[in-house]
Structure formats: structure tokens, C-alpha cells
Amino acid sequence: MKRVVILGLVLFLGAQLPQTLLAQDDAMISVQDAAICQQVVDRTPVGTGDVFSPEVPELFCFTRIVGAATPTEVTHNWYYKGNLMSSVVLPVGSASWRTWSKKRMAPDMTGEWMVEILDEAGVPLESIIFFLQ
Numbered sequence: 001m002k003r004v005v006i007l008g009l010v011l012f013l014g015a016q017l018p019q020t021l022l023a024q025d026d027a028m029i030s031v032q033d034a035a036i037c038q039q040v041v042d043r044t045p046v047g048t049g050d051v052f053s054p055e056v057p058e059l060f061c062f063t064r065i066v067g068a069a070t071p072t073e074v075t076h077n078w079y080y081k082g083n084l085m086s087s088v089v090l091p092v093g094s095a096s097w098r099t100w101s102k103k104r105m106a107p108d109m110t111g112e113w114m115v116e117i118l119d120e121a122g123v124p125l126e127s128i129i130f131f132l133q
Contacts, residue, residue, distance in 0.1 A: 031126040033064040061115040075118040076101040
């Protein structure tokens with residue numbers, strides 16, 4: 001009887017193990033921190049905000065991505081009034097990775113902006129809305 005119980009336990013665990021390993025391989029990445037800022041200094045966003053002067057020459061989208069089990073990529077899509085203005089693919093090389101993209105701004109591009117952050121498969125992870133006013 002003891003052998004039957006042990007054999008059943010081994011078969012059950014053997015069936016569960018591949019699913020557990022698969023779940024670990026497919027670990028989801030997420031955005032731990034995200035900000036629009038005027039500079040990135042020593043991998044830290046500086047001058048963060050939601051509203052910026054139209055005279056600012058450029059803005060950065062800073063992100064800290066967590067959870068990558070293997071190297072992957074994220075994309076920063078920059079939208080102005082709903083129109084895609086720029087798409088930047090960025091590498092993610094570890095389980096906690098800081099990366100950023102930048103967009104040159106023009107004084108006549110006032111109004112609503114949005115940066116959408118996508119994973120390698122194109123799944124939205126987060127979006128940030130900001131304004132030039």
C-alpha cells in the first residue's frame with residue numbers, strides 16, 4: 001500500500017513539474033517605475049512631472065522593468081494628440097533594468113502627450129500622460 005501511495009505522489013508531482021517550470025520560464029515583466037522627466041542623471045530621472053513648458057527641448061521616458069527571467073525588449077511609443085510620433089525599442093537585460101527613451105519637443109506641439117510602454121509581444125504594460133502647456 002505504501003508503494004502505491006508513493007508511486008501516485010511521484011506521478012502527480014511529475015505531471016506538475018513541467019507546468020511549474022513553464023510558468024517560471026514565462027515570467028511576466030512589469031513596470032516598477034515610470035516617469036516623464038527632463039533629464040536622466042546616473043540612471044535616475046530628474047525634473048519629473050505631468051506638465052512641462054513648450055520651450056523644453058526634449059523629454060525622457062524613464063522606466064524600471066522588473067521580472068525579466070531572460071533578456072527581452074520593451075517599446076516606448078510616444079503619442080501626440082493620439083498620433084504615433086515615435087517608437088523606440090529598448091533592451092531589457094536583467095530582472096531589474098532601468099532604461100529610457102527621449103523625444104525632441106517643439107514649442108508648437110502643446111497639448112496632450114502619452115507614452116505607452118509595451119512588452120516584447122506588444123502587450124501594453126503601462127502608459128503615462130503628460131502635457132506641454
